Amino acid sequence: MDAVNDAFFDGRPKDPEDGTAGTPSNGKATLGQILLAAEELWPESLAEDWDEVGLVVGRPAATVSKVMFAVDPTLAAIEEAIEWGAELLVAHHPLLLKCVHSVAATSAKGLAVHRLIESGTGLLTVHTNGDSAxxxxxxxxxxxxxxxxxxxxxxxxxxxxxxxxxxxxxxxxxxxxxxxxxxxxxxxxxxxxxxxxxxxxxxxxxxxxxxxxxxxxxxxxxxxxxxxxxxxxxxxxxxxxxxxxxxxxxxxxxxxxSHFASEWLWLSAAAEALGNVLADQGYDVEIRVANTNSDPWDFILTPGGD
CATH class of the missing domain: 3.40.1390.30 (NIF3 (NGG1p interacting factor 3)-like)
Incomplete structure (x- = not known):
């Protein structure tokens, strides 16, 4: 993925004026600095007008040493990220695409938000900007x-x-x-x-x-x-x-x-691209792809099948 980095990264991006990206310490990256790297690779301006991308959960000043990529921010993927100790889950699909009026833990999406916040795990959505880039x-x-x-x-x-x-x-x-x-x-x-x-x-x-x-x-x-x-x-x-x-x-x-299968191949490439950008900036962040299969179907019947 070096070609991707050469096309979009020509040096360390400057911190936002409000300083929310934070300051690196001993090679550690903040969530804000990872957001800047993600913006270099997958600009939010490329997202479709109907889409909702960007940071969903997390404090930009928080330190991040582990990042996990997944197609869907399902409860299973979130639990896998938490168990591994990831401080950031990068999901292709949005958790909150449609308007919501409650994140009570009585619903699956509400519970997802609670688990992320309670565990100190951020959530970043890279959807149609990740498609287009x-x-x-x-x-x-x-x-x-x-x-x-x-x-x-x-x-x-x-x-x-x-x-x-x-x-x-x-x-x-x-x-x-x-x-x-x-x-x-x-x-x-x-x-x-x-x-x-x-x-x-x-x-x-x-x-x-x-x-x-x-x-x-x-x-x-x-x-x-x-x-x-x-x-x-x-x-x-x-x-x-x-x-x-x-x-x-x-x-x-x-x-x-399969919708899931068609987008799963991107995860490893995206993880490698983000890792290359962060390494070039001097940040030490471990990145891996989730093992969770979030395809919703379990089996299929076909004519003539045994």
Whole structure:
């Protein structure tokens, strides 16, 4: 991830005028200093207008020696972070995306807030800003699929030309849809839902569009990109049906994967990128990826299954 750091980090960022980032001591970082590093990598200005990103729980002056990354801030992921001794959990998905009027511990989200505060564990959300940034969720997918000449599927309104939601690029050589789908299945973590495919298994594909997370709202952009196949998650019935009806010679084919799985690959890359930035600044912070599988499904029944 050195390319990410070179693109976004050219020296220690200055502390905010209010001093909330704190002062390092003997290589220790404050939460505020980690927030500055995260902003260099995943600027909040790249977040979609509807999104809620940034610090959810935590004091910027608190010292942080351990950081854990997770897709979802579920109670299980929070407990894993607390047990390890992390002072910060970086979650891709927001804990409080919709308006709330209570964080009483009588609800799961309220209990999550209580556990975080009581344990002294901060929570940072890096969502659509993490999707859009260079080295973000879809860039990691594109790299995993070995795509070349990659560009954003939907360029960012506020950002660099290479930033935006989704990516589209070309495979080094033509492959069948069946073989490419098998590669997708092998690269992503195993979850109950598996991988669903719409299209001719023997059809040839080379141009590939990807979007980590729910991406059926980008189907018009996929068609405009002339992609042979689109890999994303949570494709709903009607958008999938309409896409197949409007397909030209069956394309774009569709590969529907687990929302969790499509974003899980980013965690290690994000942890490495943050670790590199902090190390360059002289901070000694241990970073790891949570083992918690937050995919919500446990098993699936299919026709003809044993």
């Amino acid at each position: 260079v080295g973000g969720v879809s860039d990691v997918l594109a790299d995993a699929f070995e795509l070349e000449d990659v560009i954003p599927l939907s360029p960012a309104a506020r950002g660099l030309p290479e930033e935006g939601i989704g990516r589209v690029g070309d495979l080094p050589e033509l492959v069948t849809l069946g073989n490419f789908a098998a590669r997708v299945f092998e690269l992503l973590p195993s979850v109950a839902g598996g991988v669903r495919v719409a299209g001719d298994t023997d059809g040839l594909v080379r141009r590939v569009a990807v979007c980590g997370g729910a991406g059926d709202s980008l189907l018009d952009a996929v068609r405009a990109s002339k992609a042979d196949v689109y890999v994303t998650a949570d494709i709903r019935h009607h958008p999938a049906s309409e896409a197949r009806e409007a397909a030209i010679e069956g394309r774009p084919y569709l590969i529907d994967v």
